[in-house]
Amino acid sequence: ISLASHIGDYQFDNLLLNAAGVRCSTTDELNKTLDSMAGGCVTKSATPEERAGNESPRMKALPLGSINSMGLPNHGIDYYLKFAEENQGKNGKQVILSIAGLSIDQNIEMLKKVQDSSFSGLTELNLSCPNVKGKSQVGYDFDAVRDVLTSTFKFFKKPLGLKLPPYFDFNQFNGIAEVLNDFPITYINVINSIGNGLVVDPETESVVIKPKGGFGGLGGDYVKPTALANVRALRQRLNPEISIIGTGGIKSGMDVFEHVLCGANLVQIGTAFGYEGTPIFERISKELKEIMDKKGYKTLDDFRGKLKTI
Numbered sequence: 001i002s003l004a005s006h007i008g009d010y011q012f013d014n015l016l017l018n019a020a021g022v023r024c025s026t027t028d029e030l031n032k033t034l035d036s037m038a039g040g041c042v043t044k045s046a047t048p049e050e051r052a053g054n055e056s057p058r059m060k061a062l063p064l065g066s067i068n069s070m071g072l073p074n075h076g077i078d079y080y081l082k083f084a085e086e087n088q089g090k091n092g093k094q095v096i097l098s099i100a101g102l103s104i105d106q107n108i109e110m111l112k113k114v115q116d117s118s119f120s121g122l123t124e125l126n127l128s129c130p131n132v133k134g135k136s137q138v139g140y141d142f143d144a145v146r147d148v149l150t151s152t153f154k155f156f157k158k159p160l161g162l163k164l165p166p167y168f169d170f171n172q173f174n175g176i177a178e179v180l181n182d183f184p185i186t187y188i189n190v191i192n193s194i195g196n197g198l199v200v201d202p203e204t205e206s207v208v209i210k211p212k213g214g215f216g217g218l219g220g221d222y223v224k225p226t227a228l229a230n231v232r233a234l235r236q237r238l239n240p241e242i243s244i245i246g247t248g249g250i251k252s253g254m255d256v257f258e259h260v261l262c263g264a265n266l267v268q269i270g271t272a273f274g275y276e277g278t279p280i281f282e283r284i285s286k287e288l289k290e291i292m293d294k295k296g297y298k299t300l301d302d303f304r305g306k307l308k309t310i
């Protein structure tokens with residue numbers, strides 16, 4: 001039984017990755033993931049300069065998932081680009097470089113740096129950070145998405161993925177797919193956290209995180225049905241050359257099975273990886289292989305995208 005998969009020309013021996021933002025801000029954390037059973041790692045979304053991020057408490061673990069308003073704390077693009085240049089392809093593992101500029105200009109500036117670098121891996125342009133005060137998610141402004149992609153593909157010749165926010169309406173699925181299908185995108189990654197949720201502690205009658213009055217991105221069990229819907233809806237609408245990474249609500253082999261059934265080529269684990277650490281990759285790989293064995297599947301292609309309707 002094989003958990004191997006690929007995105008474009010990039011081979012992953014295991015379809016499991018961390019989600020950007022979780023245990024991936026330092027080289028130590030990134031090396032730990034590369035040394036685990038994960039098929040590769042994704043770096044914390046980078047900005048042109050180092051950033052402290054929002055005030056704490058800015059993340060809260062909950063029985064059904066998590067809420068966060070980190071505010072893009074990171075060591076800056078140079079730190080992660082250096083790591084990516086030095087580690088991409090090491091023992092057959094992929095390093096995906098995530099970037100999240102606070103403006104189109106910052107994204108172009110960073111993508112030019114990546115283009116001119118020796119990095120030969122996948123770049124993930126994050127258009128869906130919900131937690132930078134005063135900034136809304138670019139992924140909800142289809143004209144802005146078209147603008148940044150038009151500018152990008154004038155000079156960027158390396159493989160590019162997009163991290164997108166969750167969409168909740170068929171007009172939105174159609175709208176974003178219409179834009180994406182016009183560009184040579186290697187993959188999309190759906191979903192980012194469900195932005196600006198609110199968790200209340202009824203004991204203390206208070207919010208649970210400090211930034212933005214307690215509003216933050218939701219992850220975990222709360223988001224799985226929305227994640228599966230976005231993987232499925234975009235698989236049905238996008239050109240077949242655009243691969244899909246499924247992110248959202250994964251904490252078991254069965255959750256991975258569901259994402260692949262909806263069309264995911266790879267999957268990323270955020271909230272649950274934050275709790276469990278790198279042992280999760282071995283546990284979930286084992287669980288998924290057991291499920292595939294029971295169902296008589298040998299490879300992910302045997303069932304990818306084959307969700308039945310009734």
Ligand SMILES: O=C(O)c1[nH]c(=O)[nH]c(=O)c1I
Binds near residue numbers: 072129131193
């Ligand atoms: O607050 C963050 O740093 C953050 N948090 C998220 O839930 N998604 C994102 O893309 C980002 I850049």
